[in-house]
Amino acid sequence: MERLRQDDPARIGDLVALARLDAEGSRGVPERRYLARSVDGGHTVLACLPPPGGDPARWAGEVQQAARLTQPGFWPVAQIGGTPAFPWYASPYRPVLPLPAALAAYGGPLPEPLVRTLGGTLAEALASAHVLGIVHGGVCPAGVLLTACGPLLGCFGATRANPVAAASPAQATGLETGCLAPETAAGGAPDRAADVYALGAVLAYAATGHTVPERQEIPAGLRDIVTACRSRAPEDRPEPARVLAELLPGAAYGALAGATEPVSLPGRVVEALSRQSAEVLAAALPTQGR
Incomplete structure (x- = not known):
């Protein structure tokens, strides 16, 4: 897991951000992706936001299109939320x-x-x-x-x-x-x-x-x-x-x-997936917002 930065949101709708999915400086990332958990701790998700400097309205429109793509082989769009200025979507977490x-x-x-x-x-x-x-x-x-x-x-x-x-x-x-x-x-x-x-x-x-x-x-x-x-x-x-x-x-x-x-x-890839899963399971919800 990648640590949250000061400019990352503490909350995404009713979800609490735990960590970034992508490493600092990653190129070509199409959106901001976070490992997050519901405030009651009941479920963990991959939550996504528009990329920095992107058009939230256009991004939200593409998410609506993507939600219709339920074919096998695609990461699902399971939940859409937010406001026009702060849209987001989430999918059930799996080690990835x-x-x-x-x-x-x-x-x-x-x-x-x-x-x-x-x-x-x-x-x-x-x-x-x-x-x-x-x-x-x-x-x-x-x-x-x-x-x-x-x-x-x-x-x-x-x-x-x-x-x-x-x-x-x-x-x-x-x-x-x-x-x-x-x-x-x-x-x-x-x-x-x-x-x-x-x-x-x-x-x-x-x-x-x-x-x-x-x-x-x-x-x-x-x-x-x-x-x-x-x-x-x-x-x-x-x-x-x-x-x-x-x-x-x-x-x-x-x-x-x-x-x-x-x-x-490869074993090193399996190890990285397993380590991420363990860190997500062990992550505690923040006691206060940043």
């Missing part, structure tokens, strides 16, 4: 590491088998959203939340695949360098091909520690599919289902996203 924290715990890029599982699971989740006409529009390393049962994709940024309703490039601020597709950066609305481009950036990050690595830095077994996802031409990027097939040949579609059985994680 943002992807950058997982790499930090491991001490570098993740092993290729885990990168394949991670990428295949995210590809399956995106495919299920795209079938419903939903574009995520905010896929990035900090938006990938790794649990003991595999990765979940944070819902923030999800929009209907209607050019009128989709977020504009100006709204896509905060994404890590390399996650924004060229056509989106040039003024186009986020679409399914842009999600695949961002998925390629996440794969590159998990495998190398960078969203824009040199081709030779990418492990040989992942090089072709990552390069294809990150093609500058949207029509040359693969569909998410093909990404899944390339990463995990023979995997049954629908068996990954939302899995309830633990996946094979």
